[in-house]
Amino acid sequence: MPDVFHVLQKDHDEVKAMLAQLEEGPKASTGATAEQLAFRKRAVDEVIIEESKHEAVEQQYFWPAVERLGPDGQRIAEVGLEQEAQADPVLSVLDKLQPDDDGFEERLAAFASDARAHIAYEEAYAWPLLRAAISADEAQALGDQITQAKKLAPTRPHPHVPSQPGAVKSASPIAGVADRLRDAVTGRGKHTS
Numbered sequence: 001m002p003d004v005f006h007v008l009q010k011d012h013d014e015v016k017a018m019l020a021q022l023e024e025g026p027k028a029s030t031g032a033t034a035e036q037l038a039f040r041k042r043a044v045d046e047v048i049i050e051e052s053k054h055e056a057v058e059q060q061y062f063w064p065a066v067e068r069l070g071p072d073g074q075r076i077a078e079v080g081l082e083q084e085a086q087a088d089p090v091l092s093v094l095d096k097l098q099p100d101d102d103g104f105e106e107r108l109a110a111f112a113s114d115a116r117a118h119i120a121y122e123e124a125y126a127w128p129l130l131r132a133a134i135s136a137d138e139a140q141a142l143g144d145q146i147t148q149a150k151k152l153a154p155t156r157p158h159p160h161v162p163s164q165p166g167a168v169k170s171a172s173p174i175a176g177v178a179d180r181l182r183d184a185v186t187g188r189g190k191h192t193s
Contacts, residue, residue: 003139004062005127007146011054012119018047019112028100040099044108048091049189051115053153055084057146065142066126069133076125083118087111091157155189 002010022043026032032040059081067077090111097104134142 001140001144001147003136004065004142004146005131005139007143008054008058008062008122008127011050012123015047015050015054015115016119018043018050019115022047022108023112027105029105032099037099044094044099045189048095048157049155051087051091052155052157053150055087055157056153057149059084060149061142061145062126062130065134066130069129073129073133076129080118080122080126083114083121087114087118088157090114095156 022040025040025043026036027040028037063077063081066073066080090107094104094107094111097107099105131139
């Protein structure tokens with residue numbers, strides 16, 4: 001199993017690639033067809049699904065590990081958690097909009113910018129601090145925890161769930177089951193290509 005840094009790097013790379021595809025793709029304002037807009041909605045759904053799972057497991061395992069590293073870790077985690085908390089309401093609104101709705105592209109662009117800034121912050125500040133403080137075995141175990149937790153993590157943003165690890169650990173499996181049932185009924189998250 002990959003260590004925590006490889007697991008998170010893979011997630012970051014996937015989200016950045018999806019965002020780049022969305023930024024380059026046809027939009028309602030540039031004359032996208034109904035089929036292209038439907039694909040755009042599915043692609044945004046996939047970004048929301050992946051980002052929701054990623055943030056939930058970071059809040060359960062990654063940020064608490066960073067917080068345990070003392071005052072620097074607590075300060076870095078506080079900023080990272082605040083960035084994630086600010087993304088949830090944007091994703092929640094974006095989840096309800098269609099690609100030809102007013103505000104869709106603006107919210108998507110704002111999220112993309114914020115997501116890139118958050119990824120850069122995490123990789124520049126949190127990763128080096130954690131990498132210097134934990135052993136290879138601990139990094140492996142943390143990667144395993146995150147990989148396993150993603151299987152049950154929510155697939156939608158839940159902006160009203162506090163980002164504290166205890167609240168997220170309690171709410172995530174329940175929200176994850178509810179989200180997956182809802183996704184199965186609606187077909188959300190299927191056929192993005």
